[in-house]
Amino acid sequence: MLAVLLLAGIVTAPLSSLLIFLPSRRTGAAGATAALRRVLLTAAFAGLVYAVLTLLGFRPAQVVGAVLAYLVASAVWFPFTARWTARAHVAWASSVFLFVSYLLFVTSWTLGSGLGAWGTAAGLLLCFFELIAGLLGAAYLWELCDALGSQVWRRRVPVDRSVQLARQSRARTASSLPFVSLHVPAHNEPPEMVIDTLRRMTRIDYPRFEVIAIDDNTGDEALWRPVEAWCARNDVKFFHLAGWPGYKSGALNYAFGELIDPAAEIIGVVDSDYRIDAGFLRRCVPLFDDPSIGFIQAPQDYRDWHTVPYLRRLYYSYRYFFAVSQPSRNERDGAIFAGTMGLIRREALRAVGGWDEWCITEDAELSLRLLRAGWSGLHVDASMGRGVMPLTFEALKSQRYRWCFGGIQVLRMHFRSLLPGPRTAHNRLSLGQRWAYLSGALQWYGDLLGLIFYVFLLCGAVNLALGGDQLFRRLSAFLVAAVPVLIVLGLLRAVALLRRETGATWRDAVGAFFIWQSTALVVARASVQGLFARRAEFLRTPKTGERESLGQALRANWAETLLAALGLAGIVMSLTRWDTSSGPLLAGLLVVPTLGLAAAPYYSRAAQRAMLPPELAARRRSEWQRDRRAVLAGTTAGLTLAAAGVAVALLVTVLTAPSTGLVSPPDLRPAPADSRAPTHKNPPSPVPSPSPSPAPSSETPAVSASPTPSESPSPKPSSAPPASSPSVSPTVTNTPRN
Structure with missing residues (x-):
């Protein structure tokens, strides 16, 4: 049944997410008429779920169960989305429905897959990363729906x-x-x-x-x-x-x-x-x-x-x-x-x-x-x-470090106040206020999560270049797709919302997105240090740099430059396996995060070469002299090595999981009619097939490589990623069946 619910989310989330970006006429009121629109559009999407699942051949009981689950999941959010258009409500409800369905699906599979203690622990840790990424995606998605879908602003001061x-x-x-x-x-x-x-x-x-x-x-x-x-x-x-x-x-x-x-x-x-x-x-x-x-x-x-x-x-x-x-x-x-x-x-x-x-x-x-x-x-x-x-890129990094470290300080010191609970005399925060501050602080960890997934992809490129393909057979579709999901989500924020709310051109909106990406490493560092260090050096943001050379820009951003070079090497290694589907996919996944890291020295150089009025040029000179020592000091290398260690440890755990005795995940496709009504003439065999093809692990394979002549194709259905980004359409990939 979890597989059917997952398919229902895959059907509704991408389409509803596309609808929210279409132009609409806002009525300026949120009342009975707006509520009726939300109900009718929800019912229409429920009808779509019914039609698609029926055409795919699922049993009536499964179809009705999925439709009812979708309707209930949508109705739960009605009190919270009363200000929104029907399209914003359905986009939010469908995306959350997809994420919850996926998380239940993959967690249930992990616990019952027979991986053993270490393999199960690694699988559950990956599920935890999925949960965190989903919560971050939900925070971004709420802002997106609020900005694009609000019909009335009750507290806004225009x-x-x-x-x-x-x-x-x-x-x-x-x-x-x-x-x-x-x-x-x-x-x-x-x-x-x-x-x-x-x-x-x-x-x-x-x-x-x-x-x-x-x-x-x-x-x-x-x-x-x-x-x-x-x-x-x-x-x-x-x-x-x-x-x-x-x-x-x-x-x-x-x-x-x-x-x-x-x-x-x-x-x-x-x-x-x-x-x-x-x-x-x-x-x-x-x-x-x-x-x-x-x-x-x-x-x-x-x-x-x-x-x-x-x-x-x-x-x-x-x-x-x-x-x-x-x-x-x-x-x-x-x-x-x-x-x-x-x-x-x-x-x-x-x-x-x-x-x-x-x-x-x-x-x-x-x-x-x-x-x-x-x-x-x-x-x-x-x-x-x-x-x-900030007139230099190094001053910008210092500022982002301070903002992130301070945000994590606030989270650490006031975490109990932000947890759901009743109002008291000492804590009068409403549930909405707690969510605003909790999600705002947790969003800083998106860069750390992206860094960990980036290292996973680099390890996958090495594995692929050395003749293996185990990473893509054993890791979940979500883990492999996590970086592009977060990238697309950030791109949506930068392009769609910036263009609409600030009037930025397409080029400037994309450039703003890469500004965010270029400071990811220093933000990841601050998000870790903020958890353990009670105090940090107060990295002020001076308003005044001097002209630097390309070499200085590379040295000032050496960690980002190194990771970008590794990303480029990973792309090249992946393309050496052009004959497989895994190679081009992995190369494509590495492109945008690699460009984001390479943007750090690029923007450092661009900031120093910018033609400024004399007053600002003088401030830029002193800004560089004063701020570079603070930026270059720290534990960026240590954080990078720690992230790489976590990623490699998980990768090794997954790749070395036993290949026998594993339970395949539930198939997302309806079972054939003869298998749904088995006869005694052809009972299912309890003996596992001796096929040498790799068995699925605790996670769904993201890509099924073409079997070699010595391999016998076996069914390895793939689950879909959660809708952290409303624009990503999850897919289902299966290998050929005998």
Whole structure:
């Protein structure tokens, strides 16, 4: 029966996933009519399942069981998808149905396949990887369906609403508006950049606010003394901290406790490179009229990127979060505070104990504590400030390392709070808020998982080149297809959603996707270190590099270059077996991840060769000098070797599993009529066939190589991968039968 359910998922998931990308007219309302549409489309897909399974020759009882299971699995999600179009609901429900069916199918087979203790353990570990990848895919798919399928946004603050709030603010008396204290932390920043930020902040169109500049442990007086002098002339509070602990959060805590005006009700944080719009406070402060709001976050935006291809693609890779992820999280009151262009209620900050100094992503950690304490957060759509992106690729890697390490710190320290459970006085997080933060943290492990699967594929290429084909006979279809599934999923996010939500061209959207791929190794490193290291070096993201050569770009990204070279070698080795189906398949699976790793030195070189205005060129020079030591230090090689060791150990376990006494997986095809009604004339033989062909292991073969003349073809049906990506159509591959 599990095989029939799996086929039902294979029928519905790909088609429903394609439908969600077709243009649609959103009604702007979610009510009885929208619910009826979801019911009718679900029924239509259930009818499709019935028709296909009937045509394939399955028994009526199996067909009806599969249809009922599909209907129930779809109905379970009705309360959670009330805002979505019918197509988004069916795409989500069908993909989850396929994944659950597959996981049950392959786990049941693994436990009953007779592999022995070690083989079963290896099979279950592979099932665990499948589960993790499926959860990551579900998190991505939810955002995709939310972005493409939402008919109404209940908590969203669109741009026109922000403009309306600004008009209402101007109609109020100055004394009725809350006093705002804006904090600008800086560390080793060029003084002209900091002064430019402060000058623009003093021109904000709001009657009651102050600006506080906090220099955090800058050792060179030539950097902070000009800022101090400018602040003294322009009535801006300034304080230089020397030997002060806690990095950025420590500086913010000092300003909160020692420098803030007693009348302040709201605190804002603005990075020292931002050019803030004059209407920022007018547009956002009125939202605090709702006493439940603890913080508000506007998008982080950037400047001077339009004419530089590298910066343009980097810009769109950043825009994904604020254009897709943050609005989706906001609907569940799960938005995060992003560290700049945000406002916090002073009472709320005091209630949760201020900024925690143990976490290097103190902003996201603070927002989680605020939500857990019962406050709400709001994301607003309007972009009201623009900063400077990392101008060297090495600075980008440093930033991604810090974001990932901090995210894992938050996950580790607050894991219990994010597990499903009832609200309590100490944890008022709703189920949706817990999912938003838990899935957001777990998504960092997608790069580590991709790295492990990449090493599996490299081992398979070696095995294939040496004359074997056991990897593809013994590993599951999901494991072999995991890398392209994750790649296609990422490509969907980069291309479909970026083009729709940000207006990126096809070329820039694909370039943004490879920006993500090029930092996969440093993210994988941080995701492992974050689990075990309580503290990490605070890798700041300076705003300023110097021109480098190709050799320097290769050295600065030596680990990615090495893995890309191994990937190229794997492609060549795979193509030496062009006469088999396994060779071209494996070569194709290696292409995109290999290009993603090769993109690291390419983007490093592109960033340094980019033609920038004089101001940004000067910042880039100091950015390279200051950031490269932090990026190149660490355990990238150790992490790579560890991932390779895990992959090779699993590979050896699978390839050395006993080839006798194994139980074949259930066939996904209906049994012939004579086998469904056996007679005593031809009873089934209990004696295994002495055929020397490799027996199936705990996992389904992804590719069945053509048997040699000495082999007797035997039935080895293949299961299908789960729908981690809504665009991947699982297939069923079988060898010829006698």
